[in-house]
Amino acid sequence: MNKYVSYIRVSTTKQGDSGLGIEAQRSINNRYIVSQSGTCLKEAIEVETGTNKKRYNTKEKLDIDVLLKDRPTLRECIAYCQREKAALVVKDLSRLGRNQLLISYLIQVGINFICADSPSDNPMILQIKTAVAEEEARQISTRTKQALQAKKERGEKLGSDTIREVGKLGALANKLKSLESYKHLIPTLKELKGQFKTPTNIARELNKLGLRTVNNKMFAPSTVYYLINRIESTQEIAA
Numbered sequence: 001m002n003k004y005v006s007y008i009r010v011s012t013t014k015q016g017d018s019g020l021g022i023e024a025q026r027s028i029n030n031r032y033i034v035s036q037s038g039t040c041l042k043e044a045i046e047v048e049t050g051t052n053k054k055r056y057n058t059k060e061k062l063d064i065d066v067l068l069k070d071r072p073t074l075r076e077c078i079a080y081c082q083r084e085k086a087a088l089v090v091k092d093l094s095r096l097g098r099n100q101l102l103i104s105y106l107i108q109v110g111i112n113f114i115c116a117d118s119p120s121d122n123p124m125i126l127q128i129k130t131a132v133a134e135e136e137a138r139q140i141s142t143r144t145k146q147a148l149q150a151k152k153e154r155g156e157k158l159g160s161d162t163i164r165e166v167g168k169l170g171a172l173a174n175k176l177k178s179l180e181s182y183k184h185l186i187p188t189l190k191e192l193k194g195q196f197k198t199p200t201n202i203a204r205e206l207n208k209l210g211l212r213t214v215n216n217k218m219f220a221p222s223t224v225y226y227l228i229n230r231i232e233s234t235q236e237i238a239a
Helices: 013-018 022-035 072-084 100-108 123-153 160-196 199-208 221-238
Strands: 003-010 039-047 087-090 113-115
Touching (some): 003 022, 022 039, 022 087, 100 123, 123 221, 160 199, 160 221
Parallel strands (some): 003 039, 087 113
């Protein structure tokens, strides 16, 4: 029987205390495990940001302990999986982190992890997704800083609620901007997602319909994932 460890991560203590996001991740992880006729040996919940802003010294030896210094629960889960020959299940790649170095390391050393929302992703797709998420986090951070500086210059008082709201608006602006060139395809993408589920199948159908990217190229699964991710997250932020 296949053995799994379910890993759940939320970004704030408030989310952890309220259960916000935890139940959704648990449900998706468990649904995947059941679909594989597997057994969940362990579930772990961690409250920690997935965006690592640390810069590593080129002379520093990188290993799992260094990369996961601030993620003790994930480190323990990986060690447990290695001992028990189990696979680590996460809802999606962002639960592991928006850090290219970490994801590349896990892939290179053969850590067995599965994203329940897209279990067929190969290493190339996983690295593309991580690169997209990391760049998005960088742009949101830049927009948030700019917006906060503008508020400060206007003499407005800055508090935690202000910073949170500005960050949310920065994320929304970033996603809307990236969707602008594809807004005519949003209804089609939503319809195809309901029918064909995976980015690979959706890309195949888009190409069959003769549709092309803004660069007049055929759709790749990574492009479809990028667009659908932004459509869904934009709706979630705006809600």
